[in-house]
Amino acid sequence: MTDRGRRRAFWKRLPRWVYWTTGAAISFIGAFTAMIVAEQFPLEQRLPFWIAGTAIIFTGLWVLSMGTKSRLDKSEQQERGGD
Amino acid sequence: MGEIDFLQIFQGVATLADSEPKIMIGRVVLIATGLLLIYLGKKGVLEALIMIPMGVGMATINAAVMFVTPKMALPGDVDPATGLAKGTLFLNPLISEGEKWIDVLQIQWLQPVYSFTFSNGLIACLVFMGIGSLLDVGFVMARPFKSMFIALCGELGTVIAFPLAILMGLPLADAAATATIGGADGPMILFAALMLSEDLFVPITVVAYLYLGLTYGGYPFLIKAMVPRRIRGLKMPVEHTHAITSGEKLVFAVVAATALCLLFPVAAPLFMSLFVGVIIRESGLNHYQELFSGPLLYGATFFLGLLLGVLCEASIILKPEVLILLVIGIVALTFSGIGGLLGGYVLYFWYKRKGINYNPVIGIAAVSCVPTTAKVAQKTVSEVTPDAIIMPHALGASISGVITSAIFAAVLITMVRASGGGAF
Secondary structure, three states: OOHHHHHHHHHHHOOHHHHHHHHHHHHHHHHHHHHHHHHOOOHHHOHHHHHHHHHHHHHHHHHHHHHHHHHHHHHHHHHHHHO | OOOOOHHHHOHHHHHHHHOOHHHHHHHHHHHHHHHHHHHHHHHOOOOHHHHHHHHHHHHHHHHOOEEEOHHHOOOOOEOOOOOOEEEOOOOOOOOOOHHHHHHHHHHOOOHHHHHHHHOOOHHHHHHHHHHHHHOOOHHHHOOHHHHHHHHHHOOHHHHHHHHHHHHOOOOHHHHHHHHHHHHOOHHHHHHHHHHHOOOOHHHHHHHHHHHHHHHHHHHHHHHHHHOOHHHHOOOOOOOOOOOOOHHHHHHHHHHHHHHHHHHOHHHHHHHHHHHHHHHHHHOOOHHHHHHHHHHHHHHHHHHHHHHHHHOOOHHHHOOOHHHHHHHHHHHHHHHHHHHHHHHHHHHHHHHHHOOOOOOHHHHHHHHOOOOHHHHHHHHHHHHHOOOOOOHHHHHHHHHHHHHHHHHHHHHHHHHHHHOOOOOO
């Protein structure tokens, strides 16, 4: 297995709750930070911060969903092994 | 025996004859439009669940105008010579004084439903709860990046419609409310329009629902114009269908709802309503889910359609801005469709480099309007390749589209509110 493959396998071995807490933390921190930072600027300059906040929330949800994807991949591998 | 005044007996006709020509023609046209909506709803051309009650409301309200006492009349609609005014026994949406409102509430039969569910956005939230209880966020979780990326592209119409509406002369708040039509989500448009545009929320919502009803017929042409047949028929790679657990979906919904409410508190009622439906579904609260997805959703949809129709009384809806709304509405929905398909193309070329098929038609589902656009996408692909299944991908994009539509509405409401506009 290549280095890259090993690194990928390591990430996929993590338990689901790690993805969940990391994803939730990214989403909450992103939303909170974007809100705080946006309020420091006048209205016409806030839009980029809201969009950045939304992008970070989506990134957090993506990380959270990776927990599901890793479980699905694992069960798929187990099924293939059992064939 | 005194002389019988037939115009007093047949007041529907009398008020028609007594109106200025614009209102008279408007009432006749709106009665005909209401009947047409019922017909098209029955035929399945338009969404029957909303269009049939809306058509009934539109036809009857314009037929049922009568002479009423001043306290029942619309503001400024009292004839100083006779002391009479024209109005209906349905509802009075423009009422604001407390004492008059109490009187009207006891006489006009739809006023309680309007005042306590419609004018405060509750009915939009109830529909959202029902929709949430039917949504399976697993479709998003199985392909989060793709779904969310094309959902963002599917908001192109909102982004284009907002400056266009300002260029066409609408005030900032009305322009923002109209731009939300690009989000293609009826309850969300109603909610945003209620918050932003006190004067135009009725025409904005009616135009939005009429156009949304037409997406099923119009979007296939857009798909065929933008996606050549050989690409349209692309099969997606076979996916292994492992169930995503309820716990996983629950975590997703809770995090998404809380984070989005944190960033956009003005749209919190929408986010909360949508995700509470998802959470109830995934928590296994079957009795609540049956309530939300059945009586609550259908009851709210029925009254939403009926009230939208009843609000289409000629003197309320006939405003010069309606023509602008008709133009912006179609531009917004067309560009949202184009944006979604362009997003689909980006993914098509991205995955093509990796040797994986991605059907760009999925992009049309990103325009929200769940599940209609997803069905349109699947139907258009099936016409070329009958065994190509893109529905799970399309539903993922569509559900993400609902979330991004609410986010864009939230951004617009926050901007307008911070600039001192809006109806609250």
